[in-house]
Amino acid sequence: MPLITLDKQDVLQLLGKTVSDDDLAYNISMMGTDLRQVKDTIEVEVFPDRPDMLSTEGFVMALEGYLGIRTGLPDFHAAGPSNANESEYSAYIDEKVATVRPYAVCAAIRDVHLSDGAVKSLMQVQEKLHITHGRNRKKVAIGVHDLDKIAFPVTYTTRPLNFAFVPLEWYTELTLKEILTKHKKGIEFAHLLETYAEYPLWIDKKGTVLSMPPIINSEDTKVEEDTENLFLDVTGYSRLALEQALNILVCSLARRGGTIHPVHVHEQEKELWYPHLTPQEMEVDLDYVNRWLGLSLSWDQVKGYLERMRYSLKGHIAMIPPYRADILHPVDIIEDIAKAYCLDKMEPVIPKVSTIGEEDPLEVFVRKVAYLMVGFGLLEVKNYYLTSREFFLKTRIGDDVVEVVNAITAEYNVLRSWLLPEMLYTLSSNKHHEYPQNIFEVGEVVKPSSKAQERTREEYHLAVVLCHPRASFTEAKEILKAFTKNVRNPFTLDVTEHPAFIEGRCGSIIMGEKVGVIGEVAPEVLLAWGLEVPAACFELDLGKVLSEVTAVT
Amino acid sequence: MLTVQDKKVLLALEDTGDIQGLIEKTQLPEVAIMRSALTLQDNNLAEIHEHTEAVVDLTxxxxxxxxxxxxxxxxxxxxxxxxxxxxxxxxxxxxxxxxxxxxxxxxxxxxxxxxxxxxxxxxxxxxxxxxxxxxxxxxxxxxxxxxxxxxxxxxxxxxxxxxxAVTIREKTQRKIILTEKGAQKIREGLELTEQISQVTPEVLRERKWTTIGFRPYDITADVRDIPYGKRHFVNRAIEYVRKIWLEMGFKEMKGPLVSSAFWNFDALFQPQDHPARDMQDTFFVAGKADLPENSLVERVKAMHEHGGDISSTGWKYQWDKKEAQKLVLRTHTTVLSARTLAEIKKSDLPLKFFSVGKVFRNEKPDWNHLAEFYQTDGIVVGEGVNLRNLLGYLARFLQKMGIQNFRFRPAYFPYTEPSVEAEVYNSRTKEWVELIGSGVFRPEVVVPLLGEDIPVLAWGPGFGRIIMDYYRITYLRDLYRNDLRQIRDLELWMW
CATH class of the missing domain: 1.10.10.10 (Winged helix-like DNA-binding domain superfamily/Winged helix DNA-binding domain)
Incomplete structure (x- = not known):
């Protein structure tokens, strides 16, 4: 979740009211953000479904509603001509962008005073939108420009790689190709463009470049300290995501006092106007609300709660603020009602739902076996499911294991298929403690299986390792014998060979079918683990044992 | 608690402190005299003085x-x-x-x-x-x-x-000196009758205790630490968590650790470009999963693309089957809740399920981050269950885990709406700490799986932190250190 930092004074100034730190902390948590701290700055993690709260202004619009300072739908409207012929600002979307970065939307903002707080907020929301909503600029990229430096109409098109302009934070012209190899931002985001023959550009009537989305803006239309009029461009792959990002930006700037001016966008045959600030509507079903929340709210209460969440309610229709990108279904509105009601004040109640508890039979069996092992004086250890292939090689177990393709470290690159290797690791890290070290583990292991839906299957294993100066095959077999007596299922051993065990001291455990293996650990394996104490062990599949046991009874 | 032997040595000390002298006087071997001397010293009745001297022997x-x-x-x-x-x-x-x-x-x-x-x-x-x-x-x-x-x-x-002509060796010379307290003890008089030390079959058969009585032991003396068998403390805690749900009438869900992205993400309405599906967060396994029956896959696809046939907008993108076939190590046990919802029949409602199992996150493991941990999921499925009921079950779980000071606040999960985080108050840092992610499953999750918009309460807390707090363990990694001494010495999980 993105963490944002807000200047508390800036927030309070926008709220127009003094609120104590404790009240801020409580209400910020309860309205639906994850508060980190309230000091001179307010640090919150904004939930990924609420990109509108990534800007100070968007955050304040939510908070002032929650605190009851300003409630209901905020008033956003586009000023200026609404008639296509009279538009001051127009943009053309060239069809050449279709295969590179197909969609673009834009808007103009006038008379915004970019105070310190406003600039910081604008930079923060742009950066955070890029990372989250924009999936690191792939899905959505934003450019902010000085409106007065642009000659309309502007065109979103592509240019060949030898085309050149002066990018931001550079003082000479670079070709588009050079930007990807020389400019810091170009290097960082080169992967988003480098496969294309031409790169996307915004160019104005005079041929001035505005930006090369999604990489960098141009120096020519750079926003300065005294800039009051802005042009916003948003490009990417999902029209919906672009419109949401644009609305979040224009609504934030409007909350700072800017006026929104529409841009006439000519997209081949389509004639579009941006931004779209008309509120989306969604019907509210009071019965559904009350059933979902377990409350009995009246329409008046629901109206009040919705207004505190910045909706307006017209009849039974909720008018959704245009910056909200997260309202898919009426349950999203129900959640906002619950937030306004305040989860902290909601009384928990356990329903009278009568059901019968039931445990998985294998889990029951495993637990009983584990206590049996405790009765044999064995200490239980508990290792990770993810382990290292190295552990298996060291133990001379060459079985096929399920591999993780993107493990960060070689420490965890396979799923264990045996318990024994990690148990030997356990012994090797306990050499400073007294002996005997007689241990057991019960746990799931994973094996490849081409027939299974998930191409893997799991077994629930029991492994016992006895380690002390006189540990022997006989001692391990005695425990195995006592175990099998307790599950009323006799066993036999078939002489077998396995490189992990001493030849002539290793057997397959047969209980109906082969369920496991027993043996004295080969000295080469012990020494590979740095152990100079003998160890005898057995490992078996409790799932198979259980099915044998239940078959018998 | 002096034995007869101890008393004999004490008496002899009146005449000599020399070991040789004591041997002659008590007719006891040197080891027995020294054992008694230690007992006497422990009781401040005598002091053992030692000095080493060179002994010269002629060759x-x-x-x-x-x-x-x-x-x-x-x-x-x-x-x-x-x-x-x-x-x-x-x-x-x-x-x-x-x-x-x-x-x-x-x-x-x-x-x-x-x-x-x-x-x-x-x-x-x-x-x-x-x-x-x-x-x-x-x-x-x-x-x-x-x-x-x-x-x-x-x-x-x-x-x-x-x-x-000579060899020289060092010899420790001991001398035992009676203390004032020892002398006093002798003056008070000593009973020199024989007593029973170990109760043996012979003692029982011959009813010896009726004539000579038992020697009292020094029951305050320390004894050795014995090796013994014991379950791992994390498994004890898991057992307790399972018991909580079973007592409340929940039925167990089980399912594979390796899951298709379909069950892990798509069935839970996580869009295919959701950051949680990135390589950074999720472990992938090579290969392609089989998806469940086609009609279910189609319903999930429709829900992602346009909200199916319910009043949802969906995510408005083109859903890709290949993305759903990727194999992952399950990132949450909520995957089991989704599978369960696809299996149950409406006529069996209401139903309650729980699971306890391993989940995996592709984080770089360090002292406080693990690549795998336990999660316990629960769902309650039934007409008429609601958000307040969710809070009810969470509150009961928290209380049973010994947590009194908690609260509920809004949260976000792609598959629940409303979403709720239960937080516990840390009185040391004076902060609220996240403990349980929960919510009511979105209709976009429930309808394709169950066929109808019925409320499903769902939660999936980890509980490693609770175990750590209980055992005063500072680092998460120490839960799985497998230090045999630690496993043996940690007290039992009390509840």
Whole structure:
């Protein structure tokens, strides 16, 4: 979740009211953000479904509603001509962008005073939108420009790689190709463009470049300290995501006092106007609300709660603020009602739902076996499911294991298929403690299986390792014998060979079918683990044992 | 709690503190005397004084030398004349050279050369020593008479050692001294009857205790630490968590650790470009999963693309089957809840399910982050269950986990709406700490799986932090350190 930092004074100034730190902390948590701290700055993690709260202004619009300072739908409207012929600002979307970065939307903002707080907020929301909503600029990229430096109409098109302009934070012209190899931002985001023959550009009537989305803006239309009029461009792959990002930006700037001016966008045959600030509507079903929340709210209460969440309610229709990108279904509105009601004040109640508890039979069996092992004086250890292939090689177990393709470290690159290797690791890290070290583990292991839906299957294993100066095959077999007596299922051993065990001291455990293996650990394996104490062990599949046991009874 | 033996030794101490003396007096072996002495010392009735001293033993050579030194033999040959021809010396020739060496070194004779033979001349000093003992002779006499090494000068001991006449060893000498309290105890009088120590079959058969009684033990004395079997403390906690759900009537769900992305993400309405599906967060396994029956896949696809046939907008993108076939290590046990919803029949409602299982996150593991941990999921499915009921179950779970100070606040999960986080108050840091992610499943999740928009309450907390708090373990990784001493020494999970 993105963490944002807000200047508390800036927030309070926008709220127009003094609120104590404790009240801020409580209400910020309860309205639906994850508060980190309230000091001179307010640090919150904004939930990924609420990109509108990534800007100070968007955050304040939510908070002032929650605190009851300003409630209901905020008033956003586009000023200026609404008639296509009279538009001051127009943009053309060239069809050449279709295969590179197909969609673009834009808007103009006038008379915004970019105070310190406003600039910081604008930079923060742009950066955070890029990372989250924009999936690191792939899905959505934003450019902010000085409106007065642009000659309309502007065109979103592509240019060949030898085309050149002066990018931001550079003082000479670079070709588009050079930007990807020389400019810091170009290097960082080169992967988003480098496969294309031409790169996307915004160019104005005079041929001035505005930006090369999604990489960098141009120096020519750079926003300065005294800039009051802005042009916003948003490009990417999902029209919906672009419109949401644009609305979040224009609504934030409007909350700072800017006026929104529409841009006439000519997209081949389509004639579009941006931004779209008309509120989306969604019907509210009071019965559904009350059933979902377990409350009995009246329409008046629901109206009040919705207004505190910045909706307006017209009849039974909720008018959704245009910056909200997260309202898919009426349950999203129900959640906002619950937030306004305040989860902290909601009384928990356990329903009278009568059901019968039931445990998985294998889990029951495993637990009983584990206590049996405790009765044999064995200490239980508990290792990770993810382990290292190295552990298996060291133990001379060459079985096929399920591999993780993107493990960060070689420490965890396979799923264990045996318990024994990690148990030997356990012994090797306990050499400073007294002996005997007689241990057991019960746990799931994973094996490849081409027939299974998930191409893997799991077994629930029991492994016992006895380690002390006189540990022997006989001692391990005695425990195995006592175990099998307790599950009323006799066993036999078939002489077998396995490189992990001493030849002539290793057997397959047969209980109906082969369920496991027993043996004295080969000295080469012990020494590979740095152990100079003998160890005898057995490992078996409790799932198979259980099915044998239940078959018998 | 003195034994009869202890008392005997105590009495003997009135006469002697010497071990040898005590052996003679008590007729007990030295080990028994020392054991009693320790007991007496523990009770402040006696003190054991130890000092080490050098003990000098004569070697075979030393025994021989102590009869008569070779230089004495030659010295005795000098009569009236001061000179003596070597050829006239009638002792063992092998000794002559040694003797001459010592005599010369000690300045007792001078050696004069005459033609080819040697002539010896006794000195003034030599004449004196004809009448008195040489230092070696004195020392050897002392050693033979059993006097300790402490009475001999280091120089002479060195000389004797170089002549291989003696060996020197260290010996700890113990002396046991009666304290004032011990003397007092004796004055008060001591009962010297025999008592039973170990209860043996013989004692029982012969009813010995009726005549001689039991020796009281020092029950405050420490005993050794024994090795013993025990379950791992994390499994104890897991067992307890399972018990909580079972007591509340929940049925267990099980399912595979390796999951298709379909069940792990798509069935839970997580859009395919959701950041959680990134390589950074999720472990992938090579291969392609089989998806469940086609109609279910189609319903999930429709829900993602346009909200299916319910009043949802969906995510408005093109859903890709290949993305859903990727294999992942399950990132949450909520995947089991989704599978369960696809299996149950509406006629069986209401139903409650729980699971406890491993989940995996592709984080770089360090002391406080693990690549895998346990999660316990629960779902309650039924007409009429609601958000307040969700809070009810969470509150009960928290209380049963011993947590009193908690609250509920909004949260976000792609598959629940409303979403709720249960937080616990950390009184040390004065902060609310996230503990349980939960919510009511979105209709976009429930309808494709169950076929109808029925409320499903769902939660999926990890509980490693609770175990850590309970056992005062600072680092998450220490839950799986597998230090045998730690597993053995940690107290039981109390609830």
């Amino acid at each position: 075979e050579e030393g025994e021989y030398l102590s009869q008569e030194l070779p230089e004495r033999k030659i010295l005795n040959l000098f009569k009236e004349p001061d000179t003596l021809d070597v050829e006239d010396i009638s002792i063992d020739p092998s000794e002559v050279t040694i003797a001459l060496g010592w005599l010369k070194r000690k300045g007792l004779i001078d050696i004069l050369k005459k033609d080819t033979s040697l002539t010896l001349k006794i000195t003034e000093r030599g004449r004196e020593y004809q009448k008195m003992k040489l230092p070696e002779e004195e020392a050897l006499d002392k050693i033979r008479s059993g006097m300790g090494g402490d009475t001999l000068s280091p120089e002479i001991l060195k000389t004797l050692k170089s002549r291989k």
